Amino acid sequence: MKTSLVTSTFLLLAGFAQASSFQFDLEGKGGSGLLSGNENGAISGSPGIGGEINAGISYDDVSNLLTINVGWGSANGFVDLTGNATAGHIHGPTTSGGTGSFTQNASVKYPLDSLGGWNANATSGGFSGTVTILEADEVALLAGRFYINVHTSANAGGEIRGNLVAVPEPAETGALVGGLAGLFALARRLRTRQAA
Numbered sequence: 026m027k028t029s030l031v032t033s034t035f036l037l038l039a040g041f042a043q044a045s046s047f048q049f050d051l052e053g054k055g056g057s058g059l060l061s062g063n064e065n066g067a068i069s070g071s072p073g074i075g076g077e078i079n080a081g082i083s084y085d086d087v088s089n090l091l092t093i094n095v096g097w098g099s100a101n102g103f104v105d106l107t108g109n110a111t112a113g114h115i116h117g118p119t120t121s122g123g124t125g126s127f128t129q130n131a132s133v134k135y136p137l138d139s140l141g142g143w144n145a146n147a148t149s150g151g152f153s154g155t156v157t158i159l160e161a162d163e164v165a166l167l168a169g170r171f172y173i174n175v176h177t178s179a180n181a182g183g184e185i186r187g188n189l190v191a192v193p194e195p196a197e198t199g200a201l202v203g204g205l206a207g208l209f210a211l212a213r214r215l216r217t218r219q220a221a
Contacts, residue, residue, distance in 0.1 A: 039203035045196075048095040049082040051095070051187025053196065054127040059097060059175060059185040065130050069179045073097050075187075078151060083191065084166065088120070089158050091115075091166070095173065096151030097185060106147040107179040113145075113152060117171030118162065126170050127188055134162070134171065147177075167191050 053061020059075030075097030084091045098105045115135040119126035135156050137143055142154030158166055165171065172188040 031200070045087045046086055047084045047086065048192045049084065049189045050192050051076060051082070051140045052124075052127070052169075053171065053172075053188050054124075057187075058103075058155045059095060059173065061180075061185055063127065063172075063186040063188070064174075064183050065128060066178075066182050068184060070107040072104075072180065072184050073104075074104035075101070075175065075185050076103060076149065078102075079153065084158065086163060088156045089160060089163070091158050092155050093173070094151075095187075096155045097175065098148040098150055100146075100149030101151060105185055106150070106175070106177050108177045110138070110145040110148045110150055110175050110184075111142060111178055111181070112176040114176075115156065115171050116174050116176055117161065118165035119170045119172075122165070122168030122170045123190075131170075131172075131218075137173070140160075150175075172197065213218060 026078045042216050053060060053063025057076070057138070061068040061074075075095055077094060078096040078101055079094040080092070082093050082095070083089070097103050097110075112190035114133040114137055116131045119129040119131045121129065135158075137152045137154075137156070138145070138150070140154050143152050144150045148206050162171075166189065169188055169190045172186055174183040174186045176182070
C-alpha cells in the first residue's frame with residue numbers, strides 16, 4: 026500500500042509538471058488593471074486607465090514566451106493617458122512576490138516600447154505581442170514579482186501599472202484537490218489497517 030501512495034503522489038506531481046500555459050491578471054494595491062493607483066508615487070494630472078484586451082496575458086513555459094495584450098485609452102474602453110506614452114516596460118523582479126510586490130519598485134527588465142506591437146497613443150494605445158522571458162526569471166514571473174509600467178511625460182516614473190499575477194487554472198486546481206483527497210483517503214485506509 027505504501028508503494029501505491031508513492032506512485033499516486035508521483036503521478037499527481039508529474040501531471041502538474043507538464044503544465045505549459047499560465048494565464049495572468051494585472052493586479053495592484055489600487056485594484057485590477059493598469060491603474061495609477063498601482064503606482065508607488067504621486068501621479069500628475071488626470072491619469073489614464075488600462076487593462077487586458079483580446080486574449081489577455083499568458084505565459085508558455087516551454088517556449089518561454091509571455092504573450093501580452095493590454096491597452097489604454099477611450100478607444101480601448103478605458104481612460105485616456107495624460108499624453109502619449111513615452112515608455113513601457115516590464116519591471117522586476119521585486120524582492121517578494123504576491124501582494125507584497127505591489128508596493129515595491131524594481132528596475133526595467135524587458136522593454137515593450139521597442140518591440141513590434143507597441144502603440145504609444147494616449148487614446149488608443151497598448152501592446153500586443155510576445156516577450157521572451159529568461160529561464161532564470163521564470164520562477165519570479167510565476168511568483169508575481171514582475172509588473173508592467175507605462176510612462177508619460179507628465180508621469181515619467183510611471184502613470185499606470187499592473188503587477189503580473191498568475192491565475193490558477195480551474196482544471197489544475199480541481200485535479201490538485203481531487204488528487205490530494207485521494208491521497209488522504211488512501212493514507213486513512215493505511216492507518217486503519219495498521220491499527221487493526
